[in-house]
Amino acid sequence: MDAKKKNNRAWFLVLPVVFVVAFTAIIPLMAVANYSLQDIQGADNRLFVGLDFFKRVATDPNIQDAFARNVTLSMQILFIQIPLGIFLARLMPKSGWKASAALVVVAIPLIIPWNVVGTTWRIFTRSDIGLGGVLINQFTDYNLSESTFDAWATILVMDTWHWTPLVTLLVYAGLRSIPQAYYQAAAIDGASAMAVFRFVELPKLRRVLMIALLLRFMDSFMMYTEPFVVTGGGPGSSTQTLSILLTTIAIGQFDIGVAGAFSLMYFLFIQIFSFLFFTVLTLDERPGATKVTPKLKSKAKEENKEKPVNSKLKKVLK
Amino acid sequence: MAEIRLEGVAHSYDGGKTYALNPISMTWEDGKAYALLGPSGCGKTTLLNIISGLLKPSEGKVFIDGKDVTDVITDDRNIAQVFQFPVLYDTMSVRKNLEFPLKNRKVPREKIAERVKEIAELLGIEDDLDSKPSKLRSDLQQIVSLGRGLVREDVSAILFDEPLTVIDQNFKWTLRNRLKRLHLATGVTVVYVTHDQTEALTFADEVLVMDKGSLVQAGTSESLFLEPQHEFVGYFIGSPGMNFLDVEASASELTHNGKPIGKAAKAGLNGRHRFGVRPEFLIPSSEAGMEFNVDRIEDRGVFKLIHLSKDDFKFIAKTEESYEAKVGGKATFSFDPKRAFVYDLNQKFVSTVSPSSQGGN
Numbered sequence: 001m002d003a004k005k006k007n008n009r010a011w012f013l014v015l016p017v018v019f020v021v022a023f024t025a026i027i028p029l030m031a032v033a034n035y036s037l038q039d040i041q042g043a044d045n046r047l048f049v050g051l052d053f054f055k056r057v058a059t060d061p062n063i064q065d066a067f068a069r070n071v072t073l074s075m076q077i078l079f080i081q082i083p084l085g086i087f088l089a090r091l092m093p094k095s096g097w098k099a100s101a102a103l104v105v106v107a108i109p110l111i112i113p114w115n116v117v118g119t120t121w122r123i124f125t126r127s128d129i130g131l132g133g134v135l136i137n138q139f140t141d142y143n144l145s146e147s148t149f150d151a152w153a154t155i156l157v158m159d160t161w162h163w164t165p166l167v168t169l170l171v172y173a174g175l176r177s178i179p180q181a182y183y184q185a186a187a188i189d190g191a192s193a194m195a196v197f198r199f200v201e202l203p204k205l206r207r208v209l210m211i212a213l214l215l216r217f218m219d220s221f222m223m224y225t226e227p228f229v230v231t232g233g234g235p236g237s238s239t240q241t242l243s244i245l246l247t248t249i250a251i252g253q254f255d256i257g258v259a260g261a262f263s264l265m266y267f268l269f270i271q272i273f274s275f276l277f278f279t280v281l282t283l284d285e286r287p288g289a290t291k292v293t294p295k296l297k298s299k300a301k302e303e304n305k306e307k308p309v310n311s312k313l314k315k316v317l318k
Numbered sequence: 319m320a321e322i323r324l325e326g327v328a329h330s331y332d333g334g335k336t337y338a339l340n341p342i343s344m345t346w347e348d349g350k351a352y353a354l355l356g357p358s359g360c361g362k363t364t365l366l367n368i369i370s371g372l373l374k375p376s377e378g379k380v381f382i383d384g385k386d387v388t389d390v391i392t393d394d395r396n397i398a399q400v401f402q403f404p405v406l407y408d409t410m411s412v413r414k415n416l417e418f419p420l421k422n423r424k425v426p427r428e429k430i431a432e433r434v435k436e437i438a439e440l441l442g443i444e445d446d447l448d449s450k451p452s453k454l455r456s457d458l459q460q461i462v463s464l465g466r467g468l469v470r471e472d473v474s475a476i477l478f479d480e481p482l483t484v485i486d487q488n489f490k491w492t493l494r495n496r497l498k499r500l501h502l503a504t505g506v507t508v509v510y511v512t513h514d515q516t517e518a519l520t521f522a523d524e525v526l527v528m529d530k531g532s533l534v535q536a537g538t539s540e541s542l543f544l545e546p547q548h549e550f551v552g553y554f555i556g557s558p559g560m561n562f563l564d565v566e567a568s569a570s571e572l573t574h575n576g577k578p579i580g581k582a583a584k585a586g587l588n589g590r591h592r593f594g595v596r597p598e599f600l601i602p603s604s605e606a607g608m609e610f611n612v613d614r615i616e617d618r619g620v621f622k623l624i625h626l627s628k629d630d631f632k633f634i635a636k637t638e639e640s641y642e643a644k645v646g647g648k649a650t651f652s653f654d655p656k657r658a659f660v661y662d663l664n665q666k667f668v669s670t671v672s673p674s675s676q677g678g679n
Binding site for chain 1 (some may be wrong): 367370372379392393398399401402403405406407408410418419422423466467489662
């Protein structure tokens, strides 16, 4: 664009971070990669198996089922928690001590450790002594160790209780940063409450919602502790997430090779999905995107969404 | 187009403990351009929001064309308001932005298209109708947000709340002229809030100077400059502001530390007062006058600012470029008897002052 020659040496400043990350992430990950490519029987007995473990992971019906469950769970979580979070944030007081009090109350679930959340809900939902379990049993049969629906619904409700506040807080912050003038202008324009939400708040919340979506997707896709404590993945494997299954394979069955391949694919899926998600949502904010007309933009979006996901996923999953 | 009348309008944000706006009664005549001028926090935006109906005054009544609208919501007042920064619906095109207020009022579609076309032509944004407002220059964005107010028919008044705040320096001038032209073309009553005196003085037929929630003086730019009725006007309008000096009056003779300063035109003035004279009306004099030390000279190209001191006070004089003085030397200055004033302890104008005959050494 401009004739000035770019000096890219500033990239060297990234080196220290690369060094640190190498020790904290890349090298441990390489150990996993090492396991995934070799069948290690003992210290001196190893066999290079190439992508065999990856193929096994991709074709394993248990893993496929868990993957499908995780996708469903994440979608349901996003579908419930994002609108609910926005709804709650809009109800919260805007200023004064009430605002502070509301913030504290809303934030409480967020500071409870996963394990404690799981244990609390485990007891809460017991049909013999749990407050929630007993209460629901007054109206309808409820037993999460027998009914797959009950187990699934409990996980969903528990996660909603635990994590909707994150969405609420993000949206609340986003709402507070909208200048008053927008609301005043909307009042002068005679906009309805719905129109204010649709045309003023939602566009201004785009960025925080994007972050909320990303965080909620990543977290829910990696969910482990709470379902592990509450249902142990059951009944059967009805609430077994990818994480729980992975632990079973790696530690229960000590199938290190498959577990290594599984881990890498799991990690790559979340990474690639998040990256694409972010790229698509920030497409029109990138430099050089100014000339993209709405039509072209949607086309570009589709291309970005379809092709790379499919091709890369296929590559990974094969 | 309408006449706006305020009757004893006052506002307090904390239930009466402090007033952001002290009671004001005044009439804004139909078709005139007014500027509300004052420093930040003086109540000008509060007053503006009361007129537009975004704020209900704690006391008093608002009339538009003789109709009491104090309890009428913004939506029904037919007032256009432009804010400090362009307030636009970013997801809508410029056209959609302009259509929005009409759609909300269920105006028939053909009528909307017609109005949008008219307003776009009036504002000179026909070519930008289908682009997103975020792609426009900031001054055009401000024009679009003005258009959203104007698109309704029979707009009573346009209120500008410091509309040039975030506009690029280069376009401030163009935008202001454009707004001015628009005012002349539409003949709508305009209220323009600003803390920039140049903006206020060039834009408005009448400037209302506000300070600490009160209206201190209303008038043309000329009268504000030549006859400030309040110390604040002397200080706030003009650059640099007025020179002030504490004086003691005794039978209208004004003295500072026992030394004569001048004689007030009003007879029988006694007690503590403040003397004020604008730098423009401190005139170099070869004969009678006050002798000052010359501390510093600022040469501004077309005029000079002479920083003067004498005993325990400092004055600034604005002289012609040709005036010569030596820094560290002495200089004698007198003042224009019609343009020097004495104010009471409430900072209100009392009388004009003529120079003391003794000189004042």
